[in-house]
Amino acid sequence: MATKDSLDKIKEAVQNTEQIEKALDGFLCPMQMFLELNREKWNTDAVKMLAHDLNAKRIFITKVSLNYLEGIDDVLKEIMQVK
Structure with a gap:
């Protein structure tokens, strides 16, 4: 049976998402730009x-x-x- 300390450690590890959140923040804006440029048929070099x-x-x-x-x-x- 898991102790309270073990469960707290698991909870802390699962909730440690700061790095992932920062990486996703940096990804979403360029993704939106890419979709917009692609939809508007912009210069292929910019899209590349x-x-x-x-x-x-x-x-x-x-x-x-x-x-x-x-x-x-x-x-x-x-x-x-x-x-």
């Missing part, structure tokens, strides 16, 4: 540059998400070793 920027941000968001999940995994492993 923005697409490249979005791809780099997508990779960063993936890495941040993996760090988040690894943090949760570490807490769960720590709790399982304590027993």
Whole structure:
């Protein structure tokens, strides 16, 4: 049975989303710009540059998400070793 301390650690790890939130904030504005430029048939070079920027941000968001999940995994492993 999980102790209150273990549950608190899990809760803290799951709620630690600050890095992901910041990464998403940086991603949403360029995504809106990309969709707008694409819809308005803007210069293909501008769209390509923005697409490249979005791809780099997508990779960063993936890495941040993996760090988040690894943090949760570490807490769960720590709790399982304590027993």
